[in-house]
Amino acid sequence: EEEEEHHQRLRIAIVGFGNYGQFLARTFVRQGHTVLAHSRSDHSAAASSIGATFFPDPRDLCECHPDVVLLATSILSAEDVMLSLPLHRLRRDTLFADVLSVKEFPKKLLLDHLPRDFDIVCTHPMFGPESARDGWAGLPFVFDKVRVGNCARAQAFLDIFAREGCRMVEMPCAEHDEHAAETQFLTHTVGRMLAMMELKETPISTKGYETLLRLVDNTCSDSFDLYNGLFMYNKNATELLNRLEWAMDSVKRKLFDGLHDVLRKQL
Amino acid sequence: EEEEEHHQRLRIAIVGFGNYGQFLARTFVRQGHTVLAHSRSDHSAAASSIGATFFPDPRDLCECHPDVVLLATSILSAEDVMLSLPLHRLRRDTLFADVLSVKEFPKKLLLDHLPRDFDIVCTHPMFGPESARDGWAGLPFVFDKVRVGNCARAQAFLDIFAREGCRMVEMPCAEHDEHAAETQFLTHTVGRMLAMMELKETPISTKGYETLLRLVDNTCSDSFDLYNGLFMYNKNATELLNRLEWAMDSVKRKLFDGLHDVLRKQL
Ligand SMILES: NC(=O)c1ccc[n+]([C@@H]2O[C@H](COP(=O)([O-])OP(=O)(O)OC[C@H]3O[C@@H](n4cnc5c(N)ncnc54)[C@H](OP(=O)(O)O)[C@@H]3O)[C@@H](O)[C@H]2O)c1
Ligand SMILES: NC(=O)c1ccc[n+]([C@@H]2O[C@H](COP(=O)([O-])OP(=O)(O)OC[C@H]3O[C@@H](n4cnc5c(N)ncnc54)[C@H](OP(=O)(O)O)[C@@H]3O)[C@@H](O)[C@H]2O)c1
Numbered sequence: 341e342e343e344e345e346h347h348q349r350l351r352i353a354i355v356g357f358g359n360y361g362q363f364l365a366r367t368f369v370r371q372g373h374t375v376l377a378h379s380r381s382d383h384s385a386a387a388s389s390i391g392a393t394f395f396p397d398p399r400d401l402c403e404c405h406p407d408v409v410l411l412a413t414s415i416l417s418a419e420d421v422m423l424s425l426p427l428h429r430l431r432r433d434t435l436f437a438d439v440l441s442v443k444e445f446p447k448k449l450l451l452d453h454l455p456r457d458f459d460i461v462c463t464h465p466m467f468g469p470e471s472a473r474d475g476w477a478g479l480p481f482v483f484d485k486v487r488v489g490n491c492a493r494a495q496a497f498l499d500i501f502a503r504e505g506c507r508m509v510e511m512p513c514a515e516h517d518e519h520a521a522e523t524q525f526l527t528h529t530v531g532r533m534l535a536m537m538e539l540k541e542t543p544i545s546t547k548g549y550e551t552l553l554r555l556v557d558n559t560c561s562d563s564f565d566l567y568n569g570l571f572m573y574n575k576n577a578t579e580l581l582n583r584l585e586w587a588m589d590s591v592k593r594k595l596f597d598g599l600h601d602v603l604r605k606q607l
Numbered sequence: 608e609e610e611e612e613h614h615q616r617l618r619i620a621i622v623g624f625g626n627y628g629q630f631l632a633r634t635f636v637r638q639g640h641t642v643l644a645h646s647r648s649d650h651s652a653a654a655s656s657i658g659a660t661f662f663p664d665p666r667d668l669c670e671c672h673p674d675v676v677l678l679a680t681s682i683l684s685a686e687d688v689m690l691s692l693p694l695h696r697l698r699r700d701t702l703f704a705d706v707l708s709v710k711e712f713p714k715k716l717l718l719d720h721l722p723r724d725f726d727i728v729c730t731h732p733m734f735g736p737e738s739a740r741d742g743w744a745g746l747p748f749v750f751d752k753v754r755v756g757n758c759a760r761a762q763a764f765l766d767i768f769a770r771e772g773c774r775m776v777e778m779p780c781a782e783h784d785e786h787a788a789e790t791q792f793l794t795h796t797v798g799r800m801l802a803m804m805e806l807k808e809t810p811i812s813t814k815g816y817e818t819l820l821r822l823v824d825n826t827c828s829d830s831f832d833l834y835n836g837l838f839m840y841n842k843n844a845t846e847l848l849n850r851l852e853w854a855m856d857s858v859k860r861k862l863f864d865g866l867h868d869v870l871r872k873q874l
Contacts, residue, residue, distance in 0.1 A: 416869075464811075471814045480811045509810055519809040526806075527815040529858060530797065536854035539793075542786040543776050544731075544747045547738045548794040548825055551818055558815055568865045581859060587803035588855065591796060592848060598835045602683075 347503070348496040349373055353406035355421060356413025357383045357394070359563070360439065363469050364412065365390050367476070371500060376401055379413075380421075402429035408497050411438035411446065415569025418446060422453050432457040435493050439463055441524065441566060443513035445573040447486055460486040461494050462513055465501065466524070470558045477505030484513050521576035528567050529584060531559025614770070615763040616640055620673035622688060623680025624650045624661070626830070627706065630736050631679065632657050634743070638767060643668055647684075669696035675764050678705035678713065682836025685713060689720050699724040702760055706730055708791065708833060710780035712840040714753055727753040728761050729780055732768065733791070737825045744772030751780050788843035795834050796851065798826025 350373045354361045357379035365375045365387075375392035377383065378401045387394035395401035402425065409430065413421045418440060436458050438446040443462050450460045467479040481501040488494045502508055535556045545553075559567075571577045617640045621628045624646035632642045632654075642659035644650065645668045654661035662668040669692065676697065680688045685707060703725050705713040710729050717727045734746040748768040755761045769775055778786075802823045812820075826834075838844045 466811055466813050480813075482811055511810070516811065519811050522806065523809055523812050523816040526804075527813060527819060530801075530819065531815070532858045533851070533854040534797075536857050537793075537850055539789065542790055543778070544733055544749055544783065544786050545790050546733050546747075546794060548798070548822060549790040551822060552794060552797065555815060555818060564861075568862065571862045572866060572869065581862075583804055584800070585855065587800040588852065590803050591799045594831075595835065595838045595848075599839060602839065 347371070347499060348492070350408055350493075350496055350500075351376065351404065351406040352408045352410055352497075353378065353401050353404070354392070354410050354412050355379070355398070355401075355425065356411060356417075357387065357392075358412070358414070360468065361410075361412035362386055362390060364410070364439065364465070365392050367504060368500060371503065373500070376404055376406055380417075398424065399426050399429055402426050405431045406434065407493060408435045408437055411436070411440065411450075414563070414565045415440050415442055415445065415573050416565050419449060422449055427453075427455065427458075430458075433459070433490060435459040435461065435490065435497060437461045437463055437497060439465055440573075441570055442520065442573040443482070443484065443516040444575075447484065447513045451486065457489075459488050459490055459494060461488065461497065462486050463498075463501075464516060464520075465506070468562065470561050475504065476501070479506055480509050481506035482509045482511050482516050484511060484516070486513075517574050518576055520570070521574050521580045525570045525574060525577050525580055526584065527555070528559050528562070528570060529581070531555045532567060535560050614638070614766060615759070617675055617760075617763055617767075618643065618671065618673040619675045619677055619764075620645065620668050620671070621659075621677050621679050622646070622665070622668075622692065623678060623684075624654065625679070625681070627735065628677075628679035629653055629657060631677070631706065631732070632659050634771060635767060638770065640767070643671055643673055646680075647688075665691065666693050666696055669693050672698045673701065674760060675702045675704055678703070678707065678717075681830070681832045682707050682709055682712070682840050683832050686716060689716055694720075694722065694725075697725075700726070700757060702726040702728065702757065702764060704728045704730055704764060706732055707840075708837055709787065709840040710749070710751065710783040711842075714751065714780040718753065724756075726755050726757055726761060728755065728764065729753050730765075730768075731783060731787075732773070735829065737828050742771065743768065746773055747776050748773035749776045749778050749783050751778060751783070753780075784841050785843055787837070788841050788847045792837045792841060792844050792847055793851065794822070795826050795829070795837060796848070798822045799834060802827050 352373050353376040355378050357377040368375050369391040377387045377392050377394045378398050384394040436450055440446045447462045463483040465481050619640050620643040622645050624644040635642050636658040644654045644659050645662045645665050651661040703717055707713045714729045730750040732748050801819055
């Protein structure tokens with residue numbers, strides 16, 4: 341289509357080319373962007389099957405002078421990975437973006453470690469290979485233009501997601517983390533709890549129960565590192581755990597009070 | 608249709624004509640059965656709008672000599688309601704059935720209180736007004752022919768559900784209760800816990816989170832009495848609560864261990 345022909349083609353370096361980096365790369369390549377990749381492990385085969393180029397040495401990646409460096413490594417490794425990048429080999433006006441599932445932490449990380457000339461956009465595509473099985477349309481994409489000098493380039497990057505039909509939500513990183521504790525961390529916690537119980541299909545599963553089984557599958561297809569990162573790097577997560585525990589205690593108390601009412605009546 | 612014309616029409620007395628009794632009555636009436644109803648509260652208006660006849664006095668109901676008496680009262684009130692029925696006014700060979708969401712308890716209740724001539728079929732249609740919004744097809748219907756002399760009549764009653772396309776599951780009451788603690792009581796407990804947290808829609812709700820919100824809605828559309836009954840009258844429920852609590856503790860422990868690992872590295 342006409343429109344497709346005219347959008348700006350970007351050279352995007354994905355740092356952290358695991359499950360999620362590769363998932364994003366597929367769409368970037370389909371849209372005609374050039375994808376360069378680097379990761380701790382060697383993912384050359386995956387990269388070439390996707391149509392991206394893998395660089396085992398981050399210096400080679402940086403010397404390609406990408407327009408955008410996209411951090412897609414685990415939350416827990418993000419600081420080490422940032423420190424290992426030879427930033428001086430990049431052009432001074434590179435756009436740095438990230439897709440970490442927490443947002444205050446990478447915002448601070450990028451502001452602390454990047455030279456002042458670099459632009460910074462923090463993002464969270466709130467979907468993954470499971471939930472976006474049928475495309476990205478309608479799914480929320482959260483972003484915060486933390487420091488943007490070159491507006492056209494930042495917009496070209498954001499447009500990748502807009503073009504797929506994502507619901508674009510501009511939101512400060514701190515506000516994201518407040519919501520995300522209640523939505524994402526809670527969902528993962530319930531999924532992880534139910535996974536511990538090793539639930540099984542039964543001949544008499546209700547619809548509600550099947551919902552729980554699907555939740556377990558979707559949660560546990562993400563790495564435990566990801567879940568751990570949601571907890572460790574979102575300061576609202578501890579309070580959410582406390583609320584969940586309080587909720588369980590309250591439900592138990594109501595049940596046991598009911599038991600006592602019945603017993604009292606029988607005495 | 609030919610087939611529809613030929614099935615046996617039953618006179619069914621529903622005792623406990625609340626949310627669920629009325630839900631069942633609509634389908635019974637549509638299939639051409641005669642529905643008589645009795646309940647603690649006066650539900651005459653609801654009954655006549657459904658095409659059923661309401662009897663405020665249980666003696667009048669029993670003197671109509673229904674083929675089937677279907678107990679659809681709350682689990683917690685089932686014993687009192689049974690004791691209040693003038694059983695001697697029924698025909699000696701009446702079929703007694705129930706739809707309580709637990710099964711060992713009503714089995715024992717009916718065996719203890721009914722004269723030996725009465726037939727007994729314990730059932731649990733594992734769906735309700737919410738989950739069966741689009742019909743009963745494919746949804747599990749559990750039954751146990753506890754004591755059946757008149758096979759044709761019991762079959763005619765079970766056929767009501769088979770004709771709607773339910774998945775008919777013949778299962779001893781004890782086995783039902785083992786499965787139901789893991790499926791139904793767990794689902795309700797998770798829904799009730801999340802309800803205590805008063806979760807709200809956010810601009811960045813993930814698909815998984817929306818699943819949780821729907822679970823809350825579906826769970827809380829049932830009465831707390833129902834949930835309380837699932838707990839109080841299923842001996843497997845306490846163990847399930849313990850497992851859920853253990854699961855929460857295990858997840859928390861894994862998270863806090865991860866926190867310590869990181870701290871130790873930094874020291
Ligand atoms: N999965 C999702 O649905 C989703 C959705 C939105 C955002 N995200 C975010 O995307 C990022 C990646 O997520 P993910 O699903 O791929 O799983 P993940 O477990 O969070 O991250 C895996 C990636 O981190 C790298 N990594 C892990 N430990 C490392 C270390 N010590 N040193 C260097 N690299 C390390 C892995 O490298 P190697 O593979 O090379 O070993 C891999 O590329 C995370 O920040 C996550 O929060 C994920
Ligand atoms: N809802 C479902 O999806 C579902 C599914 C399968 C099975 N069931 C079973 O169906 C039965 C009815 O369920 P429900 O959803 O209607 O809600 P419920 O709260 O379990 O039961 C309400 C019914 O119990 C009666 N009742 C409550 N307390 C009573 C008392 N002290 N004395 C006399 N009657 C009393 C009510 O009478 P009045 O209305 O006249 O006051 C009403 O008919 C339960 O045994 C439940 O386990 C429900």
